[in-house]
Each structure stands twice: as structure tokens, then as C-alpha cells.
Amino acid sequence: MRKYGIKICALILLSSLLILAGGLVARATAGESIRIQDATGRFVEVRLPVKKLVVLTSDALEVIRALKAEDLVVGINTGIAKEPLFWPGLKDKPAVGSWRGPNYELIVELNPDIVIGYARHPGQDMEKKLVPLGITVIRLDFYKMRSMVKEIEILGRILGKEQEARQLICWYQEKLNLVERESMPLRNRPDVYVESYSKYHTAGPGSGGHEMCVLAGGHNIASNFSIPYPEITPEWVLAKNPQVIIKATAFGNCYAMIDPDPLKSVRDKIMACPAWDNIRAVRDGKVYVLSSDIWTGPRAIIGISYMAKWFHPEVFNFLDPEKLHREYLEKFQGIKYQGVYVYP
Template sequence: MRRLVSLNEDSLEVIRILHAQNLVVGVDNRIPGRPFFWPVLKNRQTVGKWNEPSYERIAILHPDLVLSYGNRPGLELEKKLGPLGIQVLRLDFYKMLSMPREIKTLGMLLNRERGAEIFLKWYHRKLDLIQDLIKKDPHQPRIYLESYSNYHALGPGSGGYEMGVLAGGQNIASHLSIPYPEVTPEWVLTRNPDVIIKTVSSMAAYRSGNPETLRKIRDRIIHRPGWRNIRAVKIGRVYVMESDICAGPSAIIGIAYMAKWFHPRQCSDLNPEEIHRQYLEQFQGVAYRGIYVYPNEH
């Protein structure tokens, strides 16, 4: 493979882990909006939205391979590009249980197996550390994880749900059968979670040094009708987390924060910021900076 187009930003982080940015000739239209995080790829040709790409723009670039999410865009992607001799590879990278296998797959395809092996060794070392710590706590807190859309939980099948499980939480949406079920304020209130985490996607976390935006989001959650009676609100365990650390290979950072919030005594020495620093500097080749969670308590 010599020429790649990526419609999956998580795949770009994997490509950077594999030292294969030179193969990327096209990206979706989110990448130029994050020039600080993507200094090498910010000027690559854009091919439209990640879920609604321009097939004409893709064809002009003559890629060997297009990387996309598992279910978006739809099958039209293969129908349009297949006759042109362009291969489509669907890898999510945001689901924790399948991500290691997907990284190995891309590493093999790009002849970068060694890079994949080095990263996965680091990743599993961090994950094993977290698992060893949370096993010391017999209590699993009841957690409500909310997706980017208000009152949409992170349920079974979502990457965020898997993160919560790996961090030792008991998700109040575990009995629901879809990844992002819509719920009501009353539904959350009656289930009375011990911890609430709201995920957001500002696309500005890396360049921002100001927690004010996240603080305002947290305040709005706390002041939702009736929610002052929820245990998580009463005891101050309401958190906001940026998408930068709750999807893709960087989700190990989000898992570390969750573990620390769910099991503060057992994980008192766990340092998510240091894990984040290592990830950015060793595997992404960019400096550590930005605000990703609020409040950030140790």
C-alpha cells in the first residue's frame, strides 16, 4: 500500500503510531481544523465528511486503500470505489475489545508490524496496571455515561461502554440492547448512579488551556431538573471528558481517568496525565498540552 485515504480520525492516530503518515494522501474535513494536533496532515487533500465523502475527490487521488469506520459510510463506499480498483478497509479503532486486533491488522497491511507490536506492548502494560489496581476494590460504583448527545447513554456495543467496564464501573444502561439508547432525566434519577461522566467533542481540547467550557457543561448537568438528588451530584462525582481520550488508541487515557474516579483509593497513585504524556510524545510525536477532563482531581 502506497497511497491511503482516511475517513476515520482514529485510524490516523494508529497510522501515526505506525510511522506511516507519508502514505496518507487524503483525509476527512475534520483534520484541517486541528492543525496543532495534525501538523503533518493538516494540508493533505480533504475528501469531504467522514460519513459523506466525495467519491470524485477520492478518485482523483488514486489511493490504493480507503480506511473507514465499520458501518459509516454505507455500502455505497464499496460500490463507488470498487470498480475503480480502490480497496476499502473498515476498521473502527474505537471499540476497546477489537482495537488491538485492528491495530495488528493495519500494521501487517502496511508492513509496520514492529510499530504495532511496540505500541500494543505499552498499551497492555498500562491496561494490566489499571486492572490490577481496580481488582483491589470489591465495590463497583454504579455509573451513568452520557454520549455527545444529551440524554443518550453509552450502552452495550459502544466504545465508551467498554471503557467503563475496563475501568471497573457498573453501567446503569447495561441491560439496554443498543449502543446509544435515548433515556429520560427521570430514568437516570431513579437509577441514582454514583458517578456521572459526560463525553463531549469540542475539537479544541489539544489547543485549549482553559477548562471554562468543560466547567460550564458540568454545571448544566448538575442543574438538570431533579438531578441534585442523584448521589453522584450530591457527592461531587460528576465529570466531563473530551472525545480526544475516549476513542481510538488514546482511550487508554480515558480508562485511566475513569478508574481513578471509580476507585479513588485504590488508584491514588495512578497518573492519567503521565500516561497521556507518554502517548502523545512517544507514539504521536506531538507535545503534551491541552485540557481533557473537568474537574481534574488527584
């Protein structure tokens, strides 16, 4: 028994020494490090300064460009090269695979300090593969309205771009407040049917589309649903008889689009849904198509401004969403304004 006691004591002593030494070594080599809470809610230790970034999501990439940290990016997802006009400075960076399933070998080869992905994609395997090799994995969404400001702030701290982050947040908050201040007290909210990318699938609570609709001063007819993207029947929409229909669509590359015909055909299809000519929105022509570029994500505020104007033209006649979009692209993204994003 005594023998064991001594052994255990020695073990504890030894291990505490080791831990102490390890801590000293870590402190000696790591320089400054910060602890942040990412979109999954877990705390991640990030060693500063961050010099090399692999960015798997285009949402995060947009924010990084807005923070003037484009030059830190060493790897991107494969989709970026498909929109060369929108990403002039980034399109030729090495691609490491898709946003949901990147190639870890390529990432390791680029030897970044951190990799940024969505909260849910890619899966936990990313941590398993990369963390042991000293690559920090950070998950930030940049598509949820509620966490947008917090995530921009976190990114600013990680990249040492606090001031740029503050600027972006200020701009974003200001524009959002502009809409929210007017829309929140509104009592006569129009009934809105929000259709997500897939036909007859709406956006219920928990989806970005629902959040945007409410912020813009609309009443989502699916607001008492229990799942975010449920299938619904066309008859239900008819029975609810919404005053406005918002259709989110995703052609990709709207930045390069000149001709609004593809968006128009989406609208025509909605208007031609069987029996929907009895719906108020269709009868009054209040069916609006909105491209994924300004639908959730960093530019959701632009989508919200469009929606606010559609819902309450007299209240929001001071808003100019196109000007807002131009300002954002020129000031924060460093590219000129072009493209087609809404119809009509």
C-alpha cells in the same frame, strides 16, 4: 445432445484456461499480497507494498501516525484541517470530503492503493465505486476496545510496519492490563451514570462508553439495557441514584484548548439538572466531564485511566493519566502534550 456436450466441454476448458492465465498474470504483476479480515468481518486481499493511503477517519489517522506511516497518507477527511495544531504534518494534505460521505472523484484522482473508512461509514457505495478502479477499501474502526489490538496489528501488516504496531500494542496492552488487573476483581463497584454526547441519552451495552465504564471498575446503571444509546428519563437516573456521573462531551479541538471553562459549563449544566441535587454523585461533586478525544477511539485507555481514578481513588492512586497522555502524544504521535480533556 452430443453437440451440446462438446460445446460445454470446450467452454469449461476455455474458461479454466482463462482463469489460469488470469491467475498467472495477477501473480506476475501483483508481487506479494495478503488476506486480512477487516472490521466488517469480510476478507480483503491487499497487494503489497501499500504506498498511497486515503484515510477517512481521524481514529485510523491517529494510529497510522503512531505507526510512523504518516508519509504514506495522500488524502484525509475535511475535519483534519480544523485541528491544525494536532495534525501539523497532515493538515495540508488534500481533503477528500467528510468521513461519512467522501468525494469519490477526488479519491480516484489521488489514485491511492487503499482507502480506510469505518465499518459502517461511508456506505457500501464506496466499494462499488472504488474497487472496480483497483482501489482497495479497508474498513477499520479503532474505537472499540475489543478489536483495537487486532486492528492495529492488521494495519501494521498492511503498511509493513509490524514492529511499530507491536510497540503500540505492547504499550496499549500494558496500560490496559495495569487498570484491568486491579479493576476486574473489584467487588464494590460504584454505580455510574454514563451520559453520551446528547443530553439524557446514556450508553448501554454495545457502546464504547459502557465498555470503558466496566473496564475502569464501575457499574453502569444502564448495564441491563437492550440498545446502545437509549433516551432515558431524568427520573430514572434519580431513582438509580448513581455515585458517579460521567459525561462525554465533544467540543472538538480540545488539543488547542487552554481554558477549561467550556468543560466546566458542561459540568455545571449536569449538576443543575432539575431535582438532580438529590443524586449522590451531584451531592458529592462526583460529576466528571470527559472530552471525546480520550473517549472511545485510540486514546480510550487514557479516558479509562481517568475513570478508574475517579471510581476508586485509593486503588488507582498509582495511575497518572495525564502522564500517560503525555507519553502517548510525545512517543507515538510526535507532538507535545497540551490541551484540556477532563473536568475537574
